[in-house]
Amino acid sequence: MIKSICAISALLCVTTFTAAQVVELEQDVNQDTVISKFGKNRKHYISSYFGFGITPGQVETDSVQLKSGESTKITYGVYYKYKVAKPYSILASVNYGLSQFEFETADDVKYDRLNVNTVELEFANRFNFGKRGNTIGNYLEIGISGDYVFGTKRLTKQTIDDPSANHKTKKIELTGLTYINKPNYTAHARIGSNKFVVTADYRLSDLTNDDINFDLPPLTIGFRLDFGG
Amino acid sequence: MRNILTVCLIGLCSLSYGQSKVWVFFKDKPDVKAFNPHTFFDQKAIDRRVKHGVDIYDLTDVPVSENYIAQVETICTKSRATSRWFNALCCDATDGEVERIKALPFVSHVKTVSSIEKFAAGLSLHDVGGDFEPDEEQISLLQAQVQRMGASVFKDNNVDGKGVRIAIFDVGFKSYRTNPAFNHIRQDNRIIKTYNFVQDKEDVENGGTHGTFVMSCVGGIIDGQQMGLATGAEFLLARTETWTEFYSEEENWLAAAEWADKNGADVINSSLGYTFHRYFREDMDGETSLVARAANMAASKGILVVNSAGNEGNDHWKNIGTPADADSVLSIGGINPRTGIHTSFSSFGPTWDKRLKPNVTAYGHVIGSGPKGISGTQGTSFSGPLVAGFVACAMQTRPAYSNMKIFDDIQKSGDLYPYFDYAHGYGVPQANYFFAMPTKPRKTFEVDVDNTSIRIELDTVGWTDGLTAGNHKIDKNYIAWPDYVFYHVENTKGYLDKYFVVNPENSEDYIVDDLAGKGTKSSSPLVIMKSEYAKPFTLRVFYKGYVETVEIK
Incomplete structure (x- = not known):
């Protein structure tokens, strides 16, 4: 009974104290000295990234040509890294990608564009160089991915130079293109230094099927910004 | 197209054959008999050794064999620094070159060191001051930043760090030759030596203004007002930091420490530290990093090393960096003048092995002097030099004391002593301690x-x-x-x-x-x-x- 009264009194005092006095600084030392398993150079790490690349190649046919340097690919994704050893980690990544191929056009056509939307699952090996602290550090990454094309669109915009016509431009939008292969396979190589990454992706499979007589260039070179870096 | 890919991949893979920065440690010092400390050291360095009972013929002071250096330099790509304390040479070398160096009969071992980045422990260093005449508010803070440690007590007793030599390691000391805050120092020729370890020359003007602000907090005077306490001290200025090559500061720090030792420094002020770029928090044990070991070595030579705790208090690292983790380093945290307690960015202790750090604190928000004028700035970069000035004054009052005895007294002079915590250490050091017998405090x-x-x-x-x-x-x-x-x-x-x-x-x-x-x-x-x-x-x-x-x- 006495113990209970003491405890209640103490609690009341605590309540009073809380109301009357302000804790300006409180530090729990033990919480600060726990070694985390999660971190840039720890066992587990998750980060997101944004990538931008240029597809520099050309179509190997005379029927269509790509505009030089204007075909691009943007990606946004998330990766998980598992550190196997100090210099070696394995990664799994999921990303959304939008490839945009710009075709050469006649004078009256403003653009002729092919958009390919993909979801990609990648597995990669990361080899780090040099000792480092809890940072991503400098690395070489080699990976392979499978992607699934979930949306395609061919867009053209043509200027109508006919005063008798009741419109000045004509836009054509074709979707669900059957000449694009849905599954594709790509090899990846990257050099990274913390958040800055230079990327090279090479598609191993043909993006188009036999319905058309050309394939699109397989190489994309670009950069990636690792938001966790 | 496939050719392009091949070229890319070859480029990527060539990384693995790149150069590394390595320390080459030697087995012995064959030139030991030729070593003459009286010609090698500044007289002040000899005096300090004698005072502290350090052997002036200590093997660690003998320079690295020039013959060994020459032989390694014929193999490695680029030689960076030598260390007589650790009997080693730092250089850039490929894997193949490292193997050849290891095969040399006089090489003990080779240690690869990583790329590192540094932080100058200053925050928001805006050199926006337009003139050197402080306004009322600035005067108020100027007075407070020194008075909080008892400036008037030192002044009343004519103590200003006279006869004490302070080495400052920083990123650059732009305008130190013209800045009015250092008129009194230049007039007495008390800037003894300068050295730029980044560019291997004497000029330390380039690189930045951080060191100028730091120096002003050690011993500057502006408009008749003290900015730091050691207005009568002598100075050695070393540029060890660089903005363009982030990976050489630790060996620059070591080289500067040996240089400071050779040139008779009593105090080293280092407003910098290394954290997550190279280390894990569990590495902050005072033994792992090169700079921590170098700082302890400097202390063993009788130098009192003052280092800022760091500005990681409110980010994911949170704790002190290195060399503030070193056992013999006086690590300085920052307090907020408005609240009188820990300022949010000041890094917390303890060390990973649970030793008390920071040891003491000072204002982390100060008025400093830069090339364009005086201005307010913040960071433990400036708490450190405020205490370095205090240390010089304490040394002047206790000329017979060893560096570690002064270290101990500075902790005891803290306004919280014998209480301590890992945000404030023993509190802000107080000049009174060095002049009056402590009185028994009233029970409160x-x-x-x-x-x-x-x-x-x-x-x-x-x-x-x-x-x-x-x-x-x-x-x-x-x-x-x-x-x-x-x-x-x-x-x-x-x-x-x-x-x-x-x-x-x-x-x-x-x-x-x-x-x-x-x-x-x-x-x-x-x-x-x-x-x-x-x-x-x-x-x-x-x-x-x-x-x-x-x-x-």
Whole structure:
């Protein structure tokens, strides 16, 4: 009974104290000295990234040509890294990608564009160089991915130079293109230094099927910004 | 197209064959007989060794064999630095070159070091000052940043660090030859030497302004107002930091420490540190990093190394960097002039092996002098030099004391001493300690322990009766510091589990005591529940200079 009264009194005092006095600084030392398993150079790490690349190649046919340097690919994704050893980690990544191929056009056509939307699952090996602290550090990454094309669109915009016509431009939008292969396979190589990454992706499979007589260039070179870096 | 890919991949793979920075350690020093410390060292360095009982023929002081250096340099790509203390040469080498170096008969071992990045422990260093005439607000802070440590006490006793030589390691000292804050130093030719370890030349003007601000907080005077305490000290200025090559600072720091030792430095001020770029928090044990070992070596030569704790207090790293983790380094945290307690960015201790850091604190928000004028700035970069100036003054008052005895006294002069925590160390060092015998502080609270709780009843008498600090009274003219209660819980292993700073004031409890002619305040008791901590533990409480320790079984 006495113990209970003491405890209640103490609690009341605590309540009073809380109301009357302000804790300006409180530090729990033990919480600060726990070694985390999660971190840039720890066992587990998750980060997101944004990538931008240029597809520099050309179509190997005379029927269509790509505009030089204007075909691009943007990606946004998330990766998980598992550190196997100090210099070696394995990664799994999921990303959304939008490839945009710009075709050469006649004078009256403003653009002729092919958009390919993909979801990609990648597995990669990361080899780090040099000792480092809890940072991503400098690395070489080699990976392979499978992607699934979930949306395609061919867009053209043509200027109508006919005063008798009741419109000045004509836009054509074709979707669900059957000449694009849905599954594709790509090899990846990257050099990274913390958040800055230079990327090279090479598609191993043909993006188009036999319905058309050309394939699109397989190489994309670009950069990636690792938001966790 | 496939050719392009091949070229890319070859480029990527070539990374693995790149150069590394390595330390080559030698087995011996064959030139030991030719070593003459009297010609090698500045006389002040000899005097310091004699004073501290350090052997002037210490093997670690003998320079690295030039023959060894020459032989390694024929193999490695680029030689960077040598260390007589560690008998080693730092150079760039490929894997193949490393193997060839290892095969040399006089090489003990080769250690690859990583790329590192540094932080200058300063924040928001905006060199925006337009002139060198402080306004009223700046004067107020200027006075406070030195007076908080008892500047007037040093001044009354004609102590200004005279005869003490301070080496400052920083990123650059732009305008140090023209800055009016250093007129008094230049007039007396008290900038003894400079060296730029980044560019291997004497000019330290380029690189940045951070060092200029830091130096002003050690011993600058502007418009007749002290900016730091060591206005009479001598200076060695070393540029060790670089903005373009982030990966050489640790060996620059080591080279500068050896240079400072050779040129008779008594104090090193280093407002920099290394954290997550190269290390993990568990590496902050005072033994892992090169700079921590170098700093301890400097201390063993009789130099008192003062290092800023770091500005990671409110980010994911949170704790001190290195070399602030070194056992013999006086690590300095920052306090906020407005609150008088830990300022949010100041890195917390302890070291990973639970040693107390920071050791003491000073203002982390200051007025400094840069090339364009004076301006306010913040960071533990400036707490460190404020204390470095204090150290020089303390050394002047205790010329016979060793560096570590001064280290010890500076901790004891802290206004919280014997209380401590990992945000404030022993508090702000006080000049009074070096001139007056400590008086027994007035008891300012009662501790009542019952079965379930510990009740602390604060004595409100004399609440506004000036600020007492430890055993010393502080001039409160420019310093606003509420009378906080500090308490910590120490476990049986000897380190703190938790610590708190509590403001007991409550405006509702304010009572005017007309008879006393002063405001007095009442306060509710502070109650600590025993059940919140693993017993047994030690509770230590500080309030208005009085400290009481309670053992809870």
